Structures are given as C-alpha cells and as structure tokens.
Amino acid sequence: MLNDLLLFIVIFALHIILKLIIPKKVLKKSYFKLIGAIGIFFHELSHLIMGLLMGIKPKTFEVNYRKQSGSVGYDSYEDFTFLQIFLISLAPLIFSSYAAFGMVFIMFETPVELIYKLLAGLCFISLLLGACPSTHDIKMIGQQFREDSSYSFYQLILISLSGVVVFLVHHFILEIILPFYLTFLYLIAIGLVYYIIKYLFLGISKLFLWVKIKLESSSSFRSSWKAISSSQKVYQKSSAAHNYQQERIERRQW
Template structure:
C-alpha cells in the first residue's frame, strides 16, 4: 500500500509542476490571453473541488464565489475548518481531485475514436491542469491552523499516521486490491474516524463519571451542612 500512496504522491507532484510551469510566463500578454480563455473551466473545476471536499469532510460552505476578469479568473470557497484534517483536505482538494480527473481523462483519451470527443477531452484536461496547483491562500490555510492549534494538529497527525499503518496492515494481511487509490484512502479515513470517535467516547465517558462523582460529593457536603445547621 505504501507503493500505491507514493505513486499517487508522485502524480500529485507532476501535476503540480506542470501546472506551475504553465503559469510561469503569466506576464507575457499574448500567452496569458490564450491561457486565461482556455483555463476558465479550470477555475470552475478548482473551486468545485474545494466545494466537494467541504461537504465530504462535514463542513458547510458559507459561500462559493467565481469571477471572470479580462486579466484572468478568480474564485474562492469560504468555509471554517474545525480540525487540521478539514483544513488540509479543503486546501489541497484541487491538486488531489484534478490529478485523479487528469488520469481518468487520459485513460479515456488514448482509447477514444471520435475526433471531436478527443479534442474536447484534451481541452478539459488542459483547462483543468492550468488551475490545478494550490493558490497562496490554499497553501497557508492549513499552516495557519497549525499555528493557531498546534496541539490539536499534532494529535490529528499522529492519529492519521497510526491509521495509515493499521490500514496498510489490513490491506496486506487480507490481500485487498481496489481499482482506484481512492478506496485505499477510504480505509485510512475509516480507521482515522474510528480512532477519533473512540477517543471522544472515552473522554465523554470519563467526564460523565467525573461529573457524577463531583455531583455526589457536592450533595454529601450539602447534606452535612444541613445537619450542622440543625444542630
């Protein structure tokens, strides 16, 4: 399973590099005029990736906004992350989902027979990859969460690491093979959520017991004070 994850990370890195290289000559007017018209669908896909992941992680997006200017396109999805995992996945959703989209479209592209469909898929691939890389606000969003909540972020990272090792053991032990890496991430997410909720359950139970003990002690003290008052 480690090899599968590493292969995925390599694909993410390649798409990120290609997207960044495409955006490098941005100051050249003629080049950027062509790219901004080709990439208008890519902006929509980029923001939709943010929007989809906010729902998957349980967040409620406050606002999705996309604007098209003569100088280029701009968009954002406003949502308040309550955990590091939500902040990270929401921020890097475009590079992850667009990479998978590019791979799926490429596998279709090499087998398609219709010339119109071929160029349409090629156009979508190019448009999506132009805006695949995370923007500056995307990059700093999870970093800002770490700065504001260092203990919680470290706790979540440790749980995620442990979930990866447990999921890897299960996949190897039971020889599980899936058609897409998405399913391997689902297994990791399942173990991650299971551990989070187990820990929350333990903390909740401990606090309930603690409150009952405190309540019983307070009642005993109150009863003793009443007895003293009677004497």
C-alpha cells in the same frame, strides 16, 4: 494507495512546469483564459465538494473568467479544525489529479474520435493550470495550524496512523489489488479508520475520566465517613463521661 500519492506528486510537478514554460503574456490572452476557465471552475468546485464532505456549507461560490480567479466563502473560519482546512485547501489537487488521469485515459486508452481526444487534451491542460492550492489556501493551512498547534498535531498523528493501518490491512491481510480508477476508495477507508480511532481514543479517555471520578468520589466518601465516625466516637465518650458524673452526683445525694 502509493500510486495515488505518486499521482498527486506528478500532477503537482506538471502544474509547476506548465506555469514556468507558458509566458505570462500568453496566460492573459482571451483564448487561453477560456481554456483556463475550466480548471478554475473545477478548482473552486473541488473546494465546495470537500467542504460539503466535511459538513461545512458554503455561503458563496464565485468564478471570475476575466480575472481567472474564484472563491468559496464561508460564514466563519473560527470553528474549523486544522484537518478540515487542510483537506479543503488540498481538494483541488486531489480531485484535479483524478480528473486529469481520466483525461489521459480518454486520450490514449479509448477508441474515440480525434476531436474528443483533442478536447480531453485541452481539459487536461486546464485541469493542470488549476490543480494546485492557491497562496491563500496555503496561508490558511499555516494559520489554522498555529491557532491550535497541539490539536493540529494530534490530528496529523491520527490521520498518519489511519493511513498506516489501511496500508497494513490492504497489503498483509486482505491482499486485494484495486484497479487504479478505484484507488480513491483507499482515501475513503483512511477517513473511516480516522473516525474509528478518534472515537476510540475519546471513549478510552472518557472511561479513564469516569474511573478517576469514581475513585475520587469513593475516597472522599471514605474520608468523610471516617470523619463522621470519629466525631461520633468523641461524642459518645463525652456523653458517657457526662452521664457517669451525673450518676455519681445522684448517688451521692441519694
């Protein structure tokens, strides 16, 4: 699991270095645009796939070869949670990191012909160029966090707690070492644990709410019953006194 985090950091650093060492004039060349088109397509495809995994259907999917840009449009961002925006925005870094690692594996660990190794190298460079979230993606993360900071912070706590649980279970209970090409299963496990903890907390909160309602209803019932009982006692006393006066009058007449 820590290897995956290290991979994300390395790919992010290589993306920054590649952007710094390649002149902007070269990036505008048609042949370099052709190389970068693969990374741009994969960048937007990552947004699309993560959105579908989050249960969000996109409205549009566009990739512009000339402008070296693309977009995935949605009907509205108002119903999105911070965690959904966070994962959708970081999807290019996550998916591109694993894809770039696959290209490195093909280049150095597989007995294929040289032409395929060169193609894998070009794909590796293209994936690096489109690996990181765009400025718009980063702005969306900050904007969504500010819209509901308390719930966003709550989601960050839950996802962090889920990661700690998976780490502890993996290292101290199961003690299973997965090969690197299967380490993405840790991310799936973190997602499953997140939902387990989330609905566990929801169940506990609903249980406390149910108990609170029952206690309040029982206390109000007892107070209303006492009020009814006291009013009945007052009525009985006044009725008894009235009957006693009537008996005295009748006896006096009789």
